[in-house]
Amino acid sequence: MMRDSQAPKVPLGLFPGTFDPVTRGHLDILARGLALCDRLIVAVAEGHPKQTLFSAPERVDLIREALPGATRARVDVLAFQGLLVEFARAHGVRLVLRGLRVISDFEYEFQMALMNKRLWPEIETLFLMPGEELIYLNSTLVKEVARCGGDTSPFVTANVAEALVRRYARDQV
Ligand code: ADP
DSSP, X not given: OOOGGGSOOEEEEEEEEXXXXXXXXXXXXXXXXXXXXXXXXXXXXXXXXXXXXXXXHHHHHHHHHHSOGGGGGGEEEEXXXXXXXXXXHHTTOOEEEEEOOSHHHHHHHHHHHHHHHHHOTTOEEEEEOOOGGGTTOOHHXXXXXXXXXXXXXXXXXXXXXXXXXXXXXXXHO
C-alpha cells in the first residue's frame, strides 16, 4: 500500500503574500503545501500598497530563519514586484497556494483568484485551511500585540518575536 508520503506531488507551488511578518499561520499553510508539492516558492510582495512594518528583504530573511530546518532545502523565499502571474510564469509555476481562514477572507481571495485567471488562464489557486487553533491569527493582530508590549511568542517563531520587540523599541525612541 502506498504511504501518504509516497503519493505523487506537484513539482512546484507558489505561496504568495505580504508576510509582514510571517506567523505560525503562514508556516502551517506552508507545511500543508509541502505535503502536496515537492518544492515551494514563497513569494514576498514588495512595494505592496499596504504600508509594511518590515522591508521586503527583512520579511524574506524572517521567513528563511523561521523555516523548520528539514524543509529549508525545499523552499525558496523570493521577493517580487508587480503582477503575481508574471512572476509565476517566469518561474514556470502555475499552482498558487493561499490560506483561507474565515468567511471574511473569501471575497478578496475569490476576486484575486479570478483576476489572476483572467490574466493567465493556466494558473490555478488552491485554498488550504490552517489548523483550527490558527484560524484567528493574522499579521496585523500580531503587530498590535507587539506594539502594546504583549508576548507574541505563541503566534510567531522566536526570530520574529525578537524582531518585533526590536522594531517597536526602535520606533519609540
Ligand atoms: P496578503 O496580504 O497577500 O493577504 P498575507 O501575508 O496576509 O498576505 O497572507 C498570505 C497568505 O497566508 C494568505 O493567503 C492568507 O490568507 C494566508 N494566511 C495568513 N495567516 C493565516 C492563518 N492564520 N491561517 C491560514 N492562512 C493564513
